[in-house]
Amino acid sequence: MSEAMVMERPGAAAMWWKALRAYSFPASIVPCLGGAAFAASSGAAVSWWMLPLVLLAGMLLHVGTNLVNDAADFSRGVDNPDAQGGSGVLVAGWVTARQVYAAAFVAFGLAAAAGLPLLLLRGWPLLAIGAAGALGGYAYTGPPFGLKYKALGEVWVFLFMGTLMVAGSAYALCGSFPPGVWAASVPIGFLVAAILTVNNQRDLRDDAKLGVRTLATLFGLGGAKVVSLATILGAYASVPVLWLAGVVSPWAMVSWATLPLALPPMRAIAADGKAPLAPGTVERTAMLHMFFGAAYAAGLAIAAAVR
Secondary structure (H helix, E strand, O other): OOHHHHHOOOOHHHHHHHHHOHHHOHHHHHHHHHHHHHHHHOOOOOOHHHHHHHHHHHHHHHHHHHHHHHHHHHHOOOOOOOOOOOOOOOOOOOOOHHHHHHHHHHHHHHHHHHHHHHHHHHOHHHHHHHHHHHHHHHHOOOOOOOHHHEOOHHHHHHHHHHHHHHHHHHHHHHOOOOOOHHHHOHHHHHHHHHHHHHHHHHOHHHHHHHOOEOHHHHHHHHHHHHHHHHHHHHHHHHHHHHHHOOOOOHHHHHHHHHHHHHHHHHHHHHOOOOOOOOOOHHHHHHHHHHHHHHHHHHHHHHHHHOO
């Protein structure tokens, strides 16, 4: 670590803001909004005053997950000066892994505090949902689980930041799981998983050198491209299936208006070249998730308004 790099340490607030990776928050905001919109479209009585608490608790769980991910990746050597992932605060030497782990548990504790009024109103099922979310956030990369390093990261993200966050938000807001909510969460689950599959395609060579097991390292570059494309296409394909099955309103097809945003990352994913992925593709995939999820939630909200 060079002395110059250490001396470039920003102020505490700026440094921790960087560590939180706030740019990734739409990945937790979108599922919460999707769950709220679906609950409303199903005709359930939604306690809208609780939505800010749901969003805050969801984002704090996401913050804790991000921090654990940073600390675990750095401790395993996955995040290093040559890597493209992570917040960079540990690689720069600004904080220690122990401090980042401590901050993660503070975030999980704050998430529990934000969810306390919801728990008092909704009871033990919401406690189980919140506990599962916190444990899942830690288990993604935290020891001794490290699901990300065992080729289970994509499945974890789909289940926890897709289906559980959508269905859990709906439960928190209306006190039950609206019929079809788990199925309705699938499009959002696919696209939040797409962020990770594309990220793992980008990091394929570095992960392979370090012995990190992801679907990309297991299947190789060709297989990684198939997985990445399948998660994006799965999001779009699942919406008309849900509509025809009567799970969501035809207004959910508003999400297809974002299809032009899907084409650039899909072309980059499928492109031939020496590099596993063109720069910026992960960011474009994250943006696609945000706009697709917002459009999907908006369609469900319109369906609720015209009931």
